[in-house]
Amino acid sequence: MSEKRIDAGELSERERELIERVDAKKEELIDLLSQLISIDSRTVDPSKYTNLEEIFMHVKHFMESCGATTQFINCPHDRDDPDKGKPWYNLLGWIGKREGGHILQFxxxxxxxPFEESKWKDGLHPLKPVIMNDRLYGRGAADMKGGLASQMMxxxxxxxxxxxxxxxxxxWFVPDEEINGDHGAQFMAKEHKEMVNAGGTIISEPTGQPPVISPAIILGxxxxxxxxxxxxxSSGHGSMPKPKSNAIQKVTRFISSIKKLKLPKVKPPLTIWNMLKGVLSRFTLRQLIKAARSPGDDEPDPYNEDGIGIGNFFKTTISFTGIKAGKKVNVIPDTCEFCVDIRVLPGVTTQDVFDSLARYCTKLxxxxxxxxxxxxxxxxxxxVRDRPVDIELEIISCTNGTFVEPDRSFTKLLAKxxxxxxxxxxxxxxxxxxTDAVHMREQGIQDxxxxxxxxxRTHDSNEYVEIEHLVKTCKVYLLLAYRMLCKDTRNAPDSPSL
Structure with a gap:
């Protein structure tokens, strides 16, 4: 689906030279990404230590080969197990002056x-990158070794x-975004903010998703x-049903009545009209309607009866994500554990969510x-207060919604x-x-x-990145860095010194 072209500004001779170097290094960029994909760096659970030394040392050697100064700031594994104290790596690499100038951070x-190799198509392997139809396939190709490779180049x-x-x-390379970032972005933003508090930070997660072919800029x-x-x-023998006190059936009632849960409502920072207006700046309405009706390149999931759910962008949502109960087939369980994933807009607090849950439980x-x-x-x-406790609630992890205004000077520089x-x-x-952006913004790191x-197909089998956009985003990163750090800096955004 073709996008509407615009007349953008003319590049200077120096800028054109830099852009041409990206084209000249296209194969080197692809090879760099292939190397990163080939190194197994799966993480599973924040409570379980994962040794990522191989990929961090690989990246360190690359950065030093570019002339960068590098520094490891490690977060010790803090769980009470045999791996306690082992390092979760955080790596910084930089060129230029760390004091007295503007700072741009990738x-x-x-x-x-994780992945299941058996679910990948014939000829594809999650750790053996393959190029087909101008796409590079492999685990992390999109999320997010592709973006990192573009930034590194x-x-x-x-x-x-x-x-x-x-x-x-x-x-700034972190080790554990996929398992909540406790030892990476969250640790660094809290304990070493002075090292990562830049004038502008770009996280290179994939931001181009059909029908928006060229990447969007995610502000929050x-x-x-x-x-x-x-x-x-209440437990009991399976031959004597307890529909009101069987822990599983109590949870079933909690789940089946969930439409009665009134989650907190606030105005989204970007409305559906804001986002539609942006998309219409690239496509005609006819194109969007056609794209919505098209199955696309990916095979449709025959079990998906919900569709995309565009409305989920603009409200607080809840998903049930885990359930566990029962020890024996003929014993009624007296406990049933289940997990939920609630996503909140900026302005909704944990207390707000708990108030909604308390009202819902009172109704039940x-x-x-x-x-x-x-x-x-x-x-x-x-x-309700005089009843025995029906439900105990435990926090696994909580963060708040965050947002950067589009009129910030750094955002404008990136957009240009x-x-x-x-x-x-x-x-x-x-x-x-x-993403890890929430940990940074919550500690006052702006832009x-x-x-x-x-x-x-991030987090799925047959994950891929579009090679065209691997190259183009590299050009954007390079052009932004040149304009912010190498040209007349009077137009660059204010930034703290590291």
Whole structure:
């Protein structure tokens, strides 16, 4: 689906030279990404240590070969197990002056999600990159070794150019975004903010998704409330049903009545009209309707009866993501554990969510016990308060929704660089999922945006990145770095010194 072209600004002779170097290094860029994909860097659970030394040392050697100064800042594994104290790596690499100038930071995670090799198509393997139809396939090709490879190549080209810099270009590699970032972005933003508080940070997660072919700029994202519930009931012999006190059936009632749960409502930072207006700057309405009706390249999931759910971008949502109960087939369980993933818009707090859950449990006649430190509005309801505890609630992880205004000078610089390379209008989106940006913004690090090459099937079999966009996003990163750090810096955004 073709996009509307625009008349963007003319590139200077120096800018054209830099862009041409990206084209000249296309095969080197593809090879770099292939190397990253070939190194197994799966993470599974934040409570379980994963040794990512191989891929971090590979990246360190690359950065040093570019002339970068590098530094490891490691977070010790803090779980009480045999791996306690082992390092989760965080790597910084930079060129230029760290003090007294502007700072641009490229960021990304080196870990990837697990995979099942048997579910990949014939001829494809998650750790053996393959190129087909101008796409590079492999685990992490899109999420997000592709984006990191583009940033690394932009870093290398600028470092080799010998252009005088008036600031610092820094790359920050983290180990565990796929398992919540406890030892990476969250640790660094809290404990070493002075090392990563740049004037602008670009996280190179993939931001091009059909029908938006060229990448969007993600300005914000929902926060998450990952919660574990334990439902209590009455045990007994399987031959004597207990429909009101069987813990599984109590959970079934909780789930089946979920439409009665009134989640907090706030105005989304970008409305559906804002996003539609942006998409229409690239496509005609007829194109969008045709794309919506087209099955696309991927095989449709025969079990998916829900579709895409565009409305989920603009409201707080809840998904049931795990359930566990029962020890023996003929024993009624007295406990049933289940997990939920609640995604909240900026402005919705954990207490707001707990108030909604308490009201919902009151409607069901269940007493809810909240974690220490939170108010429970059920305390004012004597009927529920005098019951034994039906549900214990435990926090797995909580973050808040965050957002960067599109009129920030750094965002404008990125948008201009994008339009000068892609020759299509920059589009701003708000994401329903989350990235490490939330950890940075929650610690007061400003001007953090997400922008990376178009790909598809992230977290799924047959993951790929579009090679065209691997190259083009590299050009955007390089052009932005040159304009922010090498040209007259009076137009660059204010930034703290590292």
């Amino acid at each position: 960021n990304g995670h080196l870990d990837v999600v 932009a870093f290398k080209i600028l470092a080799e150019s010998d252009i005088k810099m008036h600031g610092c270009l820094q790359m 994202e929902k926060g998450h409330k990952w919660l574990r519930f334990t439902m209590h009931g 006649g269940y007493r809810l016990e909240l974690p220490e430190g939170y108010d429970n509005i059920q305390e004012g309801n004597r009927k 660089a994008f339009e000068d390379v892609y020759r299509v209008r920059a589009v701003y989106f708000f994401a329903p999922g989350s 953090v945006v997400v922008f990376g090459p178009t790909g598809s």
